[in-house]
Amino acid sequence: MLEAMTQEALLAALRLQLDWGADDALEDAPIDRTVARVAAAAAPAEVTPPAAARPGGRPGGQEAPAVLIPSRAPTPGATRAAALAAQADSLPALRAAMAEFDASPLRETATNLVFADGVTESGLMLVGEAPGGDEDRLGRPFVGVSGQLLDRMLGSIGLDRAKDFYITNILPFRPPGNRTPTDAEVALFLPFMLRHIVLAKPRHLVLLGGVAAKALLRSKEGITRLRGRWHQVTISDDQSLPALATLHPAYLLRNPAAKRDAWADLLSLQRHLASQ
Structure with a gap:
């Protein structure tokens, strides 16, 4: 009886993790974290020398004020990404460069590289944050439930993926697990994104969600503050594009009440396109 209950509890825990999106195992075997705790408890406490004996210390036990100087030097991965992106002279060449780029562990855990979909000649480019499970399996962006919602939303103002964006x-x-991209991951792939915009030559951008909006607008504001307004995205020293920030369709699935704001953004997009 106890063994059956244990199995049921384990299955319930696994179902819960799947519901939360933890569908990738990143370790070959479970980690016994109790061992780490025991080792940490047994380790001798580090003895901090008096301030006068430390470099930069002050007499009387007063600590010298810390001066944090953030490093602005690009990482080797970012430098290589920028170089590969700059060499790409077409969208197929850019896709090949991204497939070659191996400085991110995401490449090893993903099934497919998800590049783009739709029509470049349309002049309207939409930018989201990252592929989900369906996109990863099929190798196309926005083909899952949130992508289907986005297609219906854009269809309501007369836009079709097959010809209009x-x-x-x-x-x-x-x-892994459809988690939100980290700032480091976004920064690593940003050179490819900027080059993608240059090569696709859109006249207007729509930024779907906070990750895309903050990355391309170089802003720390959240999407609820950025949405509904037209901004300028700087692509290079002499090039910028008008961009509308709006809510990601995945957010709308979790927060149906926000669809009213998204509808207002769609009407703004429709008016903007009609005026061009």
């Missing part, structure tokens, strides 16, 4: 993501690889 082009769509991609900041990240070409799915983060």
